[in-house]
Amino acid sequence: MADKHIDDISGVETTGHEWDGIRELNNPLPRWWLWTFYATIVWAIGYVIVYPAIPMLKDATRGVINYSSRAELTKEVASAKAAQGALAQKIAASSMDQILADPQLTQFATAAGAAAFKVNCVPCHGSGAAGGAGYPNLNDNDWLWGGSAEAIHQTIAHGIRSSDDPETRLSEMPAFAEILKPDQIRQVAAYVISLTDKPHNPALVEPGKQVFADNCASCHGENAQGNREFGAPNLADAIWLRVHGEDEIAKQVQAPKHGVMPAWQARLGETTVKELAVYVHSLGGGE
Structure with a gap:
């Protein structure tokens, strides 16, 4: 057509697109690209025929081989x-x-x-x-x-x-606020903390050791290293479950906290x- 623009240098027709004086040449696509494109179309048509591909309202096309990734996964899971x-x-x-x-x-x-x-x-x-x-x-x-x-x-x-x-593990530390005097509780707390740290008042350690021997050693042991038969913790290794520090130890002695762990066998099974x-x-x- 007479209105088509031909590039002066290359002699190739342009597409009519122009930007800032630059025109786009209307070069044909490479043959290898075209054949690759046609091949993908043929492959896509073959895929739709062979495999499930087109979604329907409640299902999808099955394909000639009736393949199902869900069925394959189910089989692998069962195996x-x-x-x-x-x-x-x-x-x-x-x-x-x-x-x-x-x-x-x-x-x-x-x-x-x-x-x-x-x-x-x-x-x-x-x-x-x-x-x-x-x-x-x-x-x-x-x-x-x-x-x-x-x-x-x-x-x-x-x-x-x-x-x-009925076979749960049981251990109960008594509330010593009903057994010991307040000064005795401070003494035994000072002794216990002295096993791993420095007490507020070192003068309370020695009498606290005697209070411990009279009231606590039967469960925690003479050296405060615990007794697993009673579930009594080791107090001499600086590993604390519920308390940290001398004041917290005194509170635990006064009114101990008792944790509960569920029995899991009935819930989860023996295996x-x-x-x-x-x-x-x-x-x-x-x-």
């Missing part, structure tokens, strides 16, 4: 569950010592226990099992009832002061409890 079921059955039928003696069972139980821990235990013990105020750190070596795999299993299964389990015990035991503080 994985079957493999896990065999290991879970072995864990259910094995003692804690037998599980720990079998590397395959230990690995499986640790992984399963970690998953169960995140769902059931993190709210109290934290995502890293480091505990918090009033909740024990499960990574250290301070165990109220013992850190062996079997002891941990017993604690998880039946809980601590759990009202709905999951064993898996949790193996995981907790593996954190580093287990014996």
Whole structure:
């Protein structure tokens, strides 16, 4: 057509687009690009015919091979569950010592226990099992009832002061405000803090040691290193569950706080409890 512009230098017709005096040449697309483009169209048509592709109101086109990624995933999940079921059955039928003696069972139980821990235990013990105020750190070596795999299993299964389990672990520290005089409570608090830190008044340590021997040693031991049979904590290692400092120790002696851990066996089942015990035991503080 007469109105078409031809570039003077290249002799190629322009598209009519112009910007700041620059005109766009109407060069044809490369043949290789065109054939690639045509091939993708053919491939797309073939894909729609062979595979599920076009969404409908309630379903989609099935395709000639009737492939379903959901069916494939369901099959893979069922296969994985079957493999896990065999290991879970072995864990259910094995003692804690037998599980720990079998590397395959230990690995499986640790992984399963970690998953169960995140769902059931993190709210109290934290995502890293480091505990918090009033909740024990499960990574250290301070165990109220013992850190062996079997002891941990017993604690998880039946809980601590759990009202709905007759086999729960029980320990009650009496309120010494009804037993000791205020000055005796200050003395014993000074003695206890002196085992790991400096007391406010060093003169109270010696009489406090006698108060401790008369009232506390039966549970916490003569050297205040605790007694796992009673769930009595070690007071000589600077690891404190509920209190920090001399004043807080005095308050605990006066009116002790008693925590409660649920009994998990009835809720989770024996297999999951064993898996949790193996995981907790593996954190580093287990014996």
